[in-house]
Amino acid sequence: MPELPEVETVRDGLARHVLGSRVVATEVLRDWSVRRQPGGAAELADLLTGARLTAAARRGKFLWVELDDTGGQRGPLALVAHLGMSGQLLVRDADDLGDRSRHLRVRLVLDSPEGREHALDFVDQRTFGYLAVVPLVPTPDGAPGGLGSTAPLVPETVVHVARDLLDPAVDHDVVVEAMRRRRTGLKRALLDQSLVSGVGNIYADEALWRAQLHFARPTDTLRRAEGARLLAAAEDVVREALAQGGTSFDALYVNVNGASGYFSRSLAVYGQEGRPCPRCGTAVRRDAFMNRSSYTCPRCQPRPRNGRW
Numbered sequence: 001m002p003e004l005p006e007v008e009t010v011r012d013g014l015a016r017h018v019l020g021s022r023v024v025a026t027e028v029l030r031d032w033s034v035r036r037q038p039g040g041a042a043e044l045a046d047l048l049t050g051a052r053l054t055a056a057a058r059r060g061k062f063l064w065v066e067l068d069d070t071g072g073q074r075g076p077l078a079l080v081a082h083l084g085m086s087g088q089l090l091v092r093d094a095d096d097l098g099d100r101s102r103h104l105r106v107r108l109v110l111d112s113p114e115g116r117e118h119a120l121d122f123v124d125q126r127t128f129g130y131l132a133v134v135p136l137v138p139t140p141d142g143a144p145g146g147l148g149s150t151a152p153l154v155p156e157t158v159v160h161v162a163r164d165l166l167d168p169a170v171d172h173d174v175v176v177e178a179m180r181r182r183r184t185g186l187k188r189a190l191l192d193q194s195l196v197s198g199v200g201n202i203y204a205d206e207a208l209w210r211a212q213l214h215f216a217r218p219t220d221t222l223r224r225a226e227g228a229r230l231l232a233a234a235e236d237v238v239r240e241a242l243a244q245g246g247t248s249f250d251a252l253y254v255n256v257n258g259a260s261g262y263f264s265r266s267l268a269v270y271g272q273e274g275r276p277c278p279r280c281g282t283a284v285r286r287d288a289f290m291n292r293s294s295y296t297c298p299r300c301q302p303r304p305r306n307g308r309w
Contacts, residue, residue, distance in 0.1 A: 002083050004164060004198030005241035007061050010089055011148055014056040014065060017091045018120055021110035022052045033105035033124060036080075036132040036157075047077060047133040048108065059146035059167065060197025062158045066136070066149060076136040080155050081122065087129030092119040106131055132157070143169035164198035165235040166242075176227035179219045186222065187215035187294060190234065199234055203241065205270045205295050207234035209277075214301045215287075215294045221304075240266070269295040 002010075026048045028034055028041035037044045051067040057078075058064070064078040081089060092099060094117045097109075106122040122131055136153035139145050145154035147167050163170040175196050179189045189195055190204040199207070208215055210233035213226060222230075244266070268278050273286040277297035287294045296303075 002061065002087075003200040003203060003241075004061060004166070004238055005203075007063055007083065007198075008058055008147070008166065008242055010083070011056050011058040011063050013091070014053075014063075014089065014120075015148060018053050018065075018110060018118075019056060020052065020054075020113045021118070023048045023050065023108050024111045024117075025049060025109040027107040027109070028105070029107070030105045030127070032127055033122065033129065034131055036130050044106075044131065044133055047074070048079065051077075053079075053110075055149045055151070057144075057146040057149035058164075059154065059158055060161050060164045060193060061200075062146075062155070062161055062197075064146075064155050064158070066151065066153075067133070074135070076151075076153055077133050078136050078153075078155050080132050080134050080157060082129050084124065084126065084128030084130070086126040087122065087124040090121045090123055092121055094118055141169070161193050162195055162197045165196060165231065165238055166198075170196070172228060172231045173224075175231060176222075176224055179227055180222050180224070182219045184219055185215060186213055186217045186219055186230070187289065189219050190230075191290075196231070196234075198238070201292050201294075202267070202270045203234060203237050206237045206268060209269045209279075209295075209297060209301060210237065212300050214296060214303050215289065217304055269297060271295065 026045035028044060031041055034041050034044045053065050054068050055066040057066065062080065062082065064080045067077045067079060081087070097119055101121070101123050103123045103125045104121055105124050108120040110118050110120060112118065134155045134157050137156045137159060139152045139154050142152050144150050144152055178195050182189055187204050187208060190199045190207065191201070207230060211226070211230040213230055269284050272284040272295060274283050276282065277284055277300060280297065280299050282297050282299040285296050285298050287296070
């Protein structure tokens with residue numbers, strides 16, 4: 001599944017290539033890809049057609065495009081895109097509109113402010129992703145809804161998701177204190193979208209290795225300085241991955257121009273079982289974790305004894 005840097009790469013591409021464009025036609029080729037729309041494909045097309053795309057925003061792995069007021073009485077709306085396991089948002093120029101992937105699920109035909117026709121395609125091989133137009137509601141803290149937006153609004157389906165580490169409005173001290181109040185392990189806390197969003201399995205392992213903390217360390221034993229170090233490490237990992245376009249283990253993940261990321265070549269411990277730790281040379285260890293895996297350096301990240309630190 002795409003992680004935060006992959007989704008942010010897509011958001012940035014949308015911000016550069018489609019904002020200001022107006023939707024002139026909406027084509028839904030698979031109803032399942034708009035299953036979260038209460039009125040189905042007809043309602044999605046009705047809400048989108050004629051709307052202008054004004055901002056591309058993201059919170060964690062949730063991505064949305066704000067729509068202007070189309071003259072109706074529906075209030076502020078946004079097109080929410082969840083990429084699922086294999087979803088892609090691809091911008092097609094006028095010359096490429098004949099390029100229709102067999103996994104094309106939804107196409108928005110756009111008219112740019114310069115009068116140039118192009119399209120935004122939602123392509124999804126595994127069909128876990130979806131598009132939906134939903135109301136925007138006020139943010140509980142009055143800050144902008146997410147990175148890429150100045151409006152203190154967030155899709156009603158995303159309001160329960162915590163801010164992520166790239167969000168200018170996130171408060172690291174508040175996140176650390178919330179983690180310290182939980183009675184769970186550090187990695188479980190990092191993956192808890194109600195505490196901090198957008199940190200997935202890969203980047204959690206990399207952040208814990210950089211902070212020299214074990215994934216099973218109880219959060220209620222975490223010192224404030226250690227928590228600050230962990231969040232700083234997680235933010236650094238995410239920003240470095242973002243600079244390279246994401247991790248892209250799966251060839252299905254690409255940005256809006258079809259390019260893949262290369263941060264997978266820079267991973268210190270994730271997927272490196274048996275290889276030497278880049279810091280001390282000890283063989284990296286793999287442990288089962290929540291039906292997935294966790295990778296650590298046994299020397300740099302000593303495991304808590306008897307569940308305590």
